[in-house]
Every structure is written in structure tokens, then in C-alpha cells.
């Protein structure tokens with residue numbers, strides 16, 4: 176897995192470090208660094224918890240998401 | 256034993272060039288569910304409500320009920336499988352059968368050499384569940400993962416493995432996430 180952290184966006188809160196079950200991240204000089212990207216199994220909990228939306232996973236398998244309410248997404252896209 | 260090429264092939268099937276950014280708002284579900292969206296949401300809503308009510312009435316006993324239901328289902332489905340001793344081969348067969356409903360792969364952290372891991376007197380295999388109808392139902396209803404509805408899946412996998420291999424097994428949650436969940440299949 177290729178994991179990238181937007182170092183300008185990262186606020187160094189360490190939530191991804193704590194939340195990742197595979198200890199993929201470490202905080203170094205106030206930003207998150209993916210030190211063990213090969214241990215990532217693609218759960219995306221880190222994306223859900225990161226308040227700065229600073230993370231990017233390349234090469235991930237996106238699970239089916241039929242539960243999403245498309246009307247809400249369309250509305251959000253109009254607003255944003 | 257499961258061959259190395261099968262494992263490579265399986266891992267390859269979960270590798271894409273997709274870039275996933277936190278800020279992405281999905282514009283479409285794949286495959287498009289427009290034809291069956293209302294029915295699907297209705298079924299998910301109903302399942303969520305049944306599980307919530309079961310929890311209210313039966314408390315922790317709810318897990319036992321759903322686990323047993325899943326286990327029966329697993330035994331039922333796997334009755335028609337060829338019986339074999341090899342757990343990895345049984346998992347291979349099961350993952351083919353469940354593809355789309357509960358798509359999973361065998362997985363290991365980078366410091367482990369084999370998929371069958373022996374640690375602290377336990378023999379286990381890590382399974383990463385990618386597509387999962389239980390996760391979709393729970394997230395559709397704003398319910399927590401890891402509760403009684405997840406127990407149906409646990410029972411299902413354990414029941415199927417027991418039926419195919421004749422070996423007792425147990426499934427434990429290691430982590431639940433929005434895109435995948437890590438489970439441990441403990442072999443007895």
C-alpha cells in the first residue's frame with residue numbers, strides 16, 4: 176500500500192497513530208509518518224478519524240458501499 | 256496446502272490503481288443499485304431494527320442467537336462442499352462462494368512468514384473482510400460494528416469451516432473499519 180500524508184494539512188493530533196490497529200503510523204516532528212505501510216490492510220479507519228483529511232491511500236480495494244444515500248451525496252456535492 | 260500462486264492471484268485481485276482521498280464524496284455506488292435501491296434499503300433497515308430489538312430484549316444473549324443462526328447457515332451451505340482437512344483450501348473455496356457478499360482474503364502482517372500463525376499457544380489465520388453486507392447494514396442504520404449482527408458472520412465462517420474440515424474453530428474481531436475488517440480465525 177502506498178500511503179501519503181499531506182504534511183501541510185496534518186495537525187499532528189496523533190489520532191491515526193492511536194487508531195491504526197497495525198501500527199502503520201508514527202508521529203515524527205509533529206506530523207504523522209506511515210512507517211509500516213506494508214502492514215496496512217485497508218480498513219480506512221484512519222481516514223475516518225483524521226480531522227484534517229490529510230491521508231491518501233493508493234492501491235486500495237474499495238469495498239462495496241450500497242448503504243450510501245445518493246440523494247444526500249448529491250446534495251452535499253451541490254453545497255460544497 | 257494452498258499454492259503460493261493462488262495467494263498471489265488473490266492478493267492481486269484486491270490491488271487497484273485507485274487513489275482514495277479523505278475528502279472524496281462518492282458520486283456513485285458500484286455496481287449501480289438504482290434498480291434495487293429501495294428494496295435494499297428496506298431490507299437493511301428491517302435487519303437493523305430486528306437486531307436492535309433483539310438486543311433490547313435478550314441483552315447479551317442476542318449474540319448467542321445470531322451466532323447460532325449464522326453457524327446453522329454456514330453448516331447448511333458447506334454441506335455440499337467437498338470435505339477436506341486443509342483449512343487454507345477450505346478458506347479458498349469459501350471465499351469463492353462468498354465473493355460479493357463477504358469478500359475476504361487471508362492476510363498476514365509483514366513480519367510473519369506464513370499465513371497460519373502460531374503465537375501464545377494459539378494457531379490462527381488472519382482474514383481481512385473487504386465487502387460485507389453486515390457492515391453495510393450497520394452503517395446504513397448508524398449502528399456500531401462488532402455487535403450481534405457481526406456474530407452471524409462469525410457463526411457462518413466457523414460453521415462452514417467446521418463442516419468442510421471437521422475441525423473446531425472460533426472467529427474473533429481484531430479491528431472493524433469502514434472499508435475492511437480484520438478477523439482472527441482461531442483453529443482448535
Ligand code: SF4
Nearest residue numbers: 195215216218219221
Ligand atoms: S487503513 Fe487501517 S490498517 Fe491501513 S493505515 Fe489506516 S487504520 Fe491502519
Ligand code: SF4
Nearest residue numbers: 185186188189191225
Ligand atoms: S489523524 Fe490526521 S491530522 Fe492527526 S496526526 Fe494523523 S494524519 Fe495528522
